[in-house]
Amino acid sequence: MKISLWxxxxxxxxxxDIKKTALYDFHKKNEGKMVPFAGYLMPVKYADSIxxxxxxxxxxxxxxxxxxxxxxxxxxxxxxxxxxxxxxxxVESMGKGKSALSxxxxxxxxxxxxxxxxxxxxxxxxxxxxNASCKEQDMKILTEQxxxxxxSGHDITLEFLDSKDQSLLALQGPGSMSVLQKxxxxxxxxxxxFMDSSTATVCGVPDCRINRCGYxxxxxxxxxVPSSRVEMIAESFVANDSVKLAxxxxxxxxxxxxGMCLYGSDISRETTPVEAALVWTISRKRRDEKRFPGASIIxxxxxxxxxxxxxxxxxKEQGAPVRGGAVIFGGDGQKIGSVTSGCPSPSLLQNxxxxxxxxxFAKNGTEVQVAVRGNKISMVVTKMPFVxxxxxxxxx
Amino acid sequence: xxxxxxxxxxxxxRCTWTNMNNVQMLLTNSMRFSTSSIKDRYYTDKHxxxxxxxxxxxxxISHYAQDALGDxxxxxxxxxxxxxxxxxxxxxxxxxxxxxxxxxxVSGKVVEINSLxxxxxxxxxxxxxxxGWLFKLELSSEEEISNxxxxxxxxxxxxxxxS
Numbered sequence: 375m376k377i378s379l380w381x382x383x384x385x386x387x388x389x390x391d392i393k394k395t396a397l398y399d400f401h402k403k404n405e406g407k408m409v410p411f412a413g414y415l416m417p418v419k420y421a422d423s424i425x426x427x428x429x430x431x432x433x434x435x436x437x438x439x440x441x442x443x444x445x446x447x448x449x450x451x452x453x454x455x456x457x458x459x460x461x462x463x464x465v466e467s468m469g470k471g472k473s474a475l476s477x478x479x480x481x482x483x484x485x486x487x488x489x490x491x492x493x494x495x496x497x498x499x500x501x502x503x504x505n506a507s508c509k510e511q512d513m514k515i516l517t518e519q520x521x522x523x524x525x526s527g528h529d530i531t532l533e534f535l536d537s538k539d540q541s542l543l544a545l546q547g548p549g550s551m552s553v554l555q556k557x558x559x560x561x562x563x564x565x566x567x568f569m570d571s572s573t574a575t576v577c578g579v580p581d582c583r584i585n586r587c588g589y590x591x592x593x594x595x596x597x598x599v600p601s602s603r604v605e606m607i608a609e610s611f612v613a614n615d616s617v618k619l620a621x622x623x624x625x626x627x628x629x630x631x632x633g634m635c636l637y638g639s640d641i642s643r644e645t646t647p648v649e650a651a652l653v654w655t656i657s658r659k660r661r662d663e664k665r666f667p668g669a670s671i672i673x674x675x676x677x678x679x680x681x682x683x684x685x686x687x688x689x690k691e692q693g694a695p696v697r698g699g700a701v702i703f704g705g706d707g708q709k710i711g712s713v714t715s716g717c718p719s720p721s722l723l724q725n726x727x728x729x730x731x732x733x734x735f736a737k738n739g740t741e742v743q744v745a746v747r748g749n750k751i752s753m754v755v756t757k758m759p760f761v762x763x764x765x766x767x768x769x770x
Numbered sequence: 771x772x773x774x775x776x777x778x779x780x781x782x783x784r785c786t787w788t789n790m791n792n793v794q795m796l797l798t799n800s801m802r803f804s805t806s807s808i809k810d811r812y813y814t815d816k817h818x819x820x821x822x823x824x825x826x827x828x829x830x831i832s833h834y835a836q837d838a839l840g841d842x843x844x845x846x847x848x849x850x851x852x853x854x855x856x857x858x859x860x861x862x863x864x865x866x867x868x869x870x871x872x873x874x875x876v877s878g879k880v881v882e883i884n885s886l887x888x889x890x891x892x893x894x895x896x897x898x899x900x901x902g903w904l905f906k907l908e909l910s911s912e913e914e915i916s917n918x919x920x921x922x923x924x925x926x927x928x929x930x931x932x933s
Contacts, residue, residue, distance in 0.1 A: 376816060428866075
C-alpha cells in the first residue's frame with residue numbers, strides 16, 4: 375500500500391531548508407510523529423491516535439504547537455490605516471484588546487490571499503497571526519505596502535517575529551480556562567471573552583500574549599511566548615493530567631468539524647470571500663464605504679450572485695470518506711463541483727467534507743453524489759459547523 | 771546469515787509445497803539468532819504481507835503500516851473473482867487522515883475477502899497479522915514470492931523507509 379502519512383502533498387525540502395520549531399526536541403521526546411508542513415517539521419500526532427486526540431480535545435483540552443505560523447507586530451501612528459489597505463476588517467473601529475478573523479484579498483481579482491487573526495492590542499501595536507504556508511507571500515506583500523505607505527509620508531513599522539525567538543501555543547478544549555488560569559497570575563480569564571486579547575505572565579514569564587481564540591470550535595487560547603521559555607511552559611501545561619499533546623492530524627479534523635477553512639485547500643487566491651461564504655469577515659462599515667481590497671469584484675458578486683459556493687457535505691450512510699479533489703455530481707449525473715477537504719468525523723462517526731458546488735445546488739438539504747475510486751457516494755449539503763461550537767462568549 | 775536466507779527462499783520456490791516444512795526448518799535454523807519468530811510471511815516494499823499455504827496466499831498489511839496509518843475507518847477490498855497482477859492497485863484503506871491504496875503482493879485470483887474488516891475496520895489495527903487479514907489469493911505464479919522480503923529483510927527495510 376502507499377501509506378499516506380498526511381493528506382497534504384508537500385514539495386520536497388532539502389534538510390537545510392526545512393525548519394524546526396523551538397519545541398522540536400520536546401515533540402520527539404513525547405513521541406511526536408514529525409512530518410513536513412509549510413516548511414516546518416511538525417508533529418502530525420503523538421502516541422495517541424488522531425481519533426483519541428480529537429475526542430480528548432472536545433472533552434478536556436489539548437496543547438498544539440503552532441509556532442510555524444507567522445506572528446507580526448505593526449507599529450506606528452498610521453498602523454490601522456495601513457492594515458485596512460490589505461485586509462477587509464474595520465481596524466479603525468476595533469476596540470482595545472479585541473481580535474477579529476480577517477482576510478488579505480487581491481484588489482484586482484477579489485481572490486483570498488490569506489486568512490488571519492488581527493488584534494488591536496492595548497499596547498502601541500497591532501498583532502497579527504497569518505498562515506505558515508503563506509509566510510513568504512505575506513512578508514512580501516506587507517513589506518512592499520510598507521514601502522509605498524512610508525514613501526507617502528505615513529508612519530508604520532513592521533516587526534516579523536521569527537519562530538526562533540517567539541513561539542505560539544494553542545490550548546484548546548473546554549478545560550482550557552481552568553488549566554491556563556492555574557499558570558497565569560496577572561489576569562482573570564473569566565473576564566477574557568472569545569476573541570479578546572491580553573498580555574499576561576504565564577508560568578512566571580512576563581509579557582506573553584493570550585488571545586482567546588483557536589481553530590477547533592472549542593473554547594481555548596493562543597498563547598505567544600518567547601521561544602527560550604516555550605519548552606518550560608509546554609511542560610507546565612502537560613504536567614496537568616487533563617492536558618494532552620495534539621498534532622496537525624487532530625487539528626485538521628477538529629477544524630473541519632468546526633466548518634473552518636484551511637488556506638490552500640478550502641480557500642485560495644482562486645476563491646473570493648463571496649464564493650467561500652466568508653463575507654461576514656468584511657466589516658459592515660467598509661462594505662458601506664465600498665473601500666476594501668477587492669471591493670469592485672466582491673460588491674459586484676454580492677449584487678449579481680456567484681457561480682459556485684462553499685458548502686458543507688455530510689454522508690448519511692457508512693462508506694468511504696471523500697477527500698479533497700473528489701468530484702461532486704448533481705442528480706442528473708452532471709459535474710457540479712469538487713471537494714476541498716474531507717474526513718471521517720471522530721465526533722459524529724459520519725463522513726464530512728466541504729467543497730464548492732454550483733450555486734443552484736448550495737441549498738441545505740440538497741442531495742449530491744461524490745466520486746470515490748469509481749464509486750459514487752451520496753452526500754447532503756449541510757449547514758456548518760458540523761459540530762456545535764463552544765466559545766466562551768460575553769453574556770448579552 | 772543473509773545469504774543463507776536467500777538460499778532458503780530460492781529453495782521454497784523450487785521445491786514442491788509439500789516439502790514446505792523442511793524448508794521452514796531450514797529457514798528456522800538459519801534464523802536461529804534472529805529476533806524474528808515469523809517464518810512464512812513475506813512482505814512487499816509497500817508494506818503488504820502474504821502468507822502462502824497450498825497455493826492460497828493470505829494478504830494483509832504490516833504492523834508498521836497499520837501504525838503509520840492510524841485508525842483505519844474504512845476498508846475497500848477487491849471483489850471475489852477479480853484477477854489481479856502483481857503490484858496492481860486492488861483496494862484502499864481509509865484512516866482518519868488519508869486514503870492509502872492497497873497493492874497486490876503477487877498475481878492471482880481473489881478467492882475470499884475478510885468481510886469482518888469491512889464491518890469492523892479497527893481489526894486491521896488491532897490484529898493486522900491475524901483477524902485483520904484482508905483477502906486471499908489463488909497464486910498464478912509462486913515464483914513471485916521470491917521477490918518479496920522475509921521478516922528480517924523487511925525489518926531492515928522499514929528502518930530505512932520514510933515513505
